[in-house]
Amino acid sequence: MDSFLLALSNLSSGWVILSAFAGVLWGIFGGALPGISPSIAMALLLPFTVGMEATNALVLLASVYVGAEYGGSIPAILIRTPGTNSASATVIDGNEMAKRGQAGEALGISLMSGLYGGLFGLLVLVLCTESLAQVALAFTPAAYFSLGILGLSVIAGLSGGSLLRGLIAACMGLMVAFIGSDPVSGVQRFTFGSVDLLDGVKPILVMVGLFAVSEMLVQIGEPPWARGNTGSTRLKLPNWAMSKRLFKPQAIGAAIGTFEGVTPGAGGTVAAFMAYTEAKRWSKHPEEFGKGSPEGVAAPESANNVVTATALVPLLSLGIPGSNSAAILLGGFLIHGLQPGPMLFQKAPEVVYGLYGGLLIANIAMLLIGLVILSPCMWLVNRPKPYLIAFILALVMSGVFAIQQSLFDCALVLLIGVLGYAMRLLKIPVLPMVLGMVLGFMVESNYRRSLLISGGEHSIFVTDTASAILLGLSAVLSAYSLWKEISERRKSAK
Amino acid sequence: MNAQQKDRLTGLLGMIGSSIYVYQASLIEDSLLADAVGVTGVPTAIGVLLGTAAVFLFLKSWLPSKAPATSEAEEAPEPGGSDHPHLKALGLLAILLGFVALVSVFGFILCIGVMVATVAYFGGARQFKTLIWCALLTGPLLWLSFDYALEIRLPTGMWSQWIGK
Numbered sequence: 001m002d003s004f005l006l007a008l009s010n011l012s013s014g015w016v017i018l019s020a021f022a023g024v025l026w027g028i029f030g031g032a033l034p035g036i037s038p039s040i041a042m043a044l045l046l047p048f049t050v051g052m053e054a055t056n057a058l059v060l061l062a063s064v065y066v067g068a069e070y071g072g073s074i075p076a077i078l079i080r081t082p083g084t085n086s087a088s089a090t091v092i093d094g095n096e097m098a099k100r101g102q103a104g105e106a107l108g109i110s111l112m113s114g115l116y117g118g119l120f121g122l123l124v125l126v127l128c129t130e131s132l133a134q135v136a137l138a139f140t141p142a143a144y145f146s147l148g149i150l151g152l153s154v155i156a157g158l159s160g161g162s163l164l165r166g167l168i169a170a171c172m173g174l175m176v177a178f179i180g181s182d183p184v185s186g187v188q189r190f191t192f193g194s195v196d197l198l199d200g201v202k203p204i205l206v207m208v209g210l211f212a213v214s215e216m217l218v219q220i221g222e223p224p225w226a227r228g229n230t231g232s233t234r235l236k237l238p239n240w241a242m243s244k245r246l247f248k249p250q251a252i253g254a255a256i257g258t259f260e261g262v263t264p265g266a267g268g269t270v271a272a273f274m275a276y277t278e279a280k281r282w283s284k285h286p287e288e289f290g291k292g293s294p295e296g297v298a299a300p301e302s303a304n305n306v307v308t309a310t311a312l313v314p315l316l317s318l319g320i321p322g323s324n325s326a327a328i329l330l331g332g333f334l335i336h337g338l339q340p341g342p343m344l345f346q347k348a349p350e351v352v353y354g355l356y357g358g359l360l361i362a363n364i365a366m367l368l369i370g371l372v373i374l375s376p377c378m379w380l381v382n383r384p385k386p387y388l389i390a391f392i393l394a395l396v397m398s399g400v401f402a403i404q405q406s407l408f409d410c411a412l413v414l415l416i417g418v419l420g421y422a423m424r425l426l427k428i429p430v431l432p433m434v435l436g437m438v439l440g441f442m443v444e445s446n447y448r449r450s451l452l453i454s455g456g457e458h459s460i461f462v463t464d465t466a467s468a469i470l471l472g473l474s475a476v477l478s479a480y481s482l483w484k485e486i487s488e489r490r491k492s493a494k
Numbered sequence: 495m496n497a498q499q500k501d502r503l504t505g506l507l508g509m510i511g512s513s514i515y516v517y518q519a520s521l522i523e524d525s526l527l528a529d530a531v532g533v534t535g536v537p538t539a540i541g542v543l544l545g546t547a548a549v550f551l552f553l554k555s556w557l558p559s560k561a562p563a564t565s566e567a568e569e570a571p572e573p574g575g576s577d578h579p580h581l582k583a584l585g586l587l588a589i590l591l592g593f594v595a596l597v598s599v600f601g602f603i604l605c606i607g608v609m610v611a612t613v614a615y616f617g618g619a620r621q622f623k624t625l626i627w628c629a630l631l632t633g634p635l636l637w638l639s640f641d642y643a644l645e646i647r648l649p650t651g652m653w654s655q656w657i658g659k
Contacts, residue, residue, distance in 0.1 A: 168508050171543055185524075395636075398640055411596045414591060
């Protein structure tokens with residue numbers, strides 16, 4: 001109780017509030033730039049935290065994470081360019097809403113869903129850290145493999161009505177994921193002797209190429225002086241009726257985000273895609289998904305913002321950083337002589353509670369900063385199209401170069417853009433490819449590790465309890481998707 | 495191109511792509527540390543899965559179509575609008591490849607400025623004053639954001655002795 005009161009008194013300190021606001025602002029800026037991931041934005045600030053007081057430093061880093069995860073949705077909605085990996089599910093309906101002149105509504109939904117998601121995640125973090133940590137401990141390589149399969153089972157929902165095309169796209173994504181070093185033996189695969197491919201292809205390159213570059217290749221062929229049709233340049237927060245409609249997808253996103261967040265390695269991208277497909281499955285208007293559904297924006301945004309808090313569960317309770325961003329935060333703890341893990345709650349409770357309080361302020365800061373900056377962002381996007389295309393491409397090229405300071409990446413992203421253009425021509429959905437790309441490494445590496453553990457026995461995937469549950473869930477979801485697709489086809493044939 | 499022709503072409507490309515991928519996988523040598531599945535096991539399986547899906551799609555395209563597809567993928571906007579959308583896309587790609595090829599020689603600030611002005615002109619902008627201002631401002635603005643605020647070094651090219659750190 002004393003620690004809790006101490007944390008509360010910390011919150012009234014101007015430095016904590018300043019750290020939270022500065023972190024969120026920096027995070028939104030970094031997250032909105034394609035190529036600057038939340039972890040990069042955090043890493044850039046890490047050296048500056050050395051001289052800071054521990055709580056302020058950790059609040060600053062955690063606030064960057066909150067801001068960056070939210071910031072990724074702004075270009076995703078306005079210019080079809082996901083700023084972060086986890087914002088790629090928001091592109092689908094967010095950008096469709098923007099094209100229909102509802103950019104203000106889409107950004108408002110994204111902001112409020114992000115806020116609710118962030119606050120819900122914080123609640124989970126505060127109340128359930130110890131119990132949820134057991135979930136993370138129960139995950140063996142077999143369970144991780146099955147978790148990847150569960151992620152892939154949503155492909156049917158992302159295939160846009162053609163399971164075969166969706167399967168082809170997912171295979172393409174998996175194939176790209178296999179480029180680089182083999183996860184078990186380190187042998188190079190599909191690198192064709194190129195040093196630039198030794199580390200594989202980064203998912204953000206695939207996403208920027210498939211979404212942003214291909215979109216610009218399409219836009220350049222359209223009438224020159226058409227302005228961006230984002231409608232009013234005023235941010236529009238959801239009204240009561242809309243809020244009621246969005247409650248269910250936000251709750252779905254929150255539940256999935258909680259599960260994926262506490263599982264080290266799963267992350268916001270998988271959570272966002274799963275939340276999107278589940279929101280579609282349970283929606284009263286599934287036909288609107290992909291054409292500008294507000295629910296299609298709310299679910300993934302809620303999910304990936306829940307993850308910003310729940311991803312800290314395994315870090316704080318077990319000392320396991322489940323993502324790159326959590327690893328940077330771990331660095332922040334270590335710099336200040338703190339070791340995350342069970343003892344942290346006894347040794348430095350004021351830092352833990354201070355971090356909780358800082359996260360609360362960060363979410364409020366996200367709302368306030370969002371309210372201020374979103375209208376100017378919409379104004380920018382309403383500039384004449386030729387200038388807009390040129391500026392987006394300048395941003396894309398700079399951001400992509402910034403990832404690894406590699407011109408090879410810039411050329412690769414153009415190649416992927418051409419692939420995205422061809423996929424659009426041939427009506428091949430890009431989302432299953434993105435999902436395959438994101439999950440490819442996780443599925444293959446854990447599949448092979450499991451077989452190494454079991455001595456080549458595939459039964460490990462059903463004898464491991466967590467794995468069996470996840471595989472069962474994947475089978476049920478896949479069967480349901482197939483049944484739904486077949487019954488819809490029969491209906492439309494009649 | 496109608497939907498069936500698109501399915502046929504996708505199936506054909508899928509079959510070719512999967513054959514090349516499986517062949518490339520077969521060329522990879524296993525290491526001494528290899529496990530039961532091996533370096534090529536999973537990629538080969540995925541290549542075969544792609545090939546199978548492509549064969550099914552190809553065969554399906556020859557069957558008479560029963561129902562009009564109304565999915566989001568079907569209704570996704572197809573490239574088009576102007577007289578030669580694919581040529582324009584190719585032109586834009588050429589400009590961007592030119593940027594990638596020249597940026598290490600002429601430096602980021604100059605190349606990104608020229609690229610922005612060229613792309614905007616290519617896209618139909620004809621206000622020359624605005625084009626010049628865009629070219630002059632974009633490079634330094636991005637340079638300041640990346641090189642100073644984010645501490646990410648952008649290529650300086652031939653100007654390295656003046657602006658390099």
